[in-house]
Amino acid sequence: MAEKKTNTQRIKRIYNLCEEHFGDVRFVGIKYHKKIGWIAKAQFEEGFENLTADGETSVQALRNLKNRVKKIIKRYNGV
Numbered sequence: 888m889a890e891k892k893t894n895t896q897r898i899k900r901i902y903n904l905c906e907e908h909f910g911d912v913r914f915v916g917i918k919y920h921k922k923i924g925w926i927a928k929a930q931f932e933e934g935f936e937n938l939t940a941d942g943e944t945s946v947q948a949l950r951n952l953k954n955r956v957k958k959i960i961k962r963y964n965g966v
Contacts (some may be wrong), residue, residue, distance in 0.1 A: 897949040901956060905929050905938075908960050915952075917945050927952035 894917065902915045911932035920926055920941075925948035927937045939951050942948035 891963075894945055896947060897946070897953070899955050901927075901929060901949065904953070904956050905931070907955075908963070909926070917948060924948070928954065 898915050898917070902912055904911045907917065909931055913930040913932055915927075915929045915964050917925060917927045923941050924943055925945045926939055926941045927945075927948040929952060931937070938952065938959075939956060940948055940951035
């Protein structure tokens with residue numbers, strides 16, 4: 888059986904992806920908001936604003952953020 892990923896591993900993966908492609912990352916994290924649900928957020932030192940994604944679960948929010956980051960990277964590489 889495959890080892891189950893933790894949210895810490897997911898956050899580190901997103902952090903590394905962001906750092907490789909966008910430069911300085913202030914933080915990548917997750918929090919719970921009563922009205923919205925789980926929110927995953929990547930904040931950068933300069934250049935970009937924040938990238939956020941939400942989901943019903945913390946795992947889903949992190950997965951949505953990772954997919955969003957990958958989509959942006961793909962767009963940049965296409966230009």
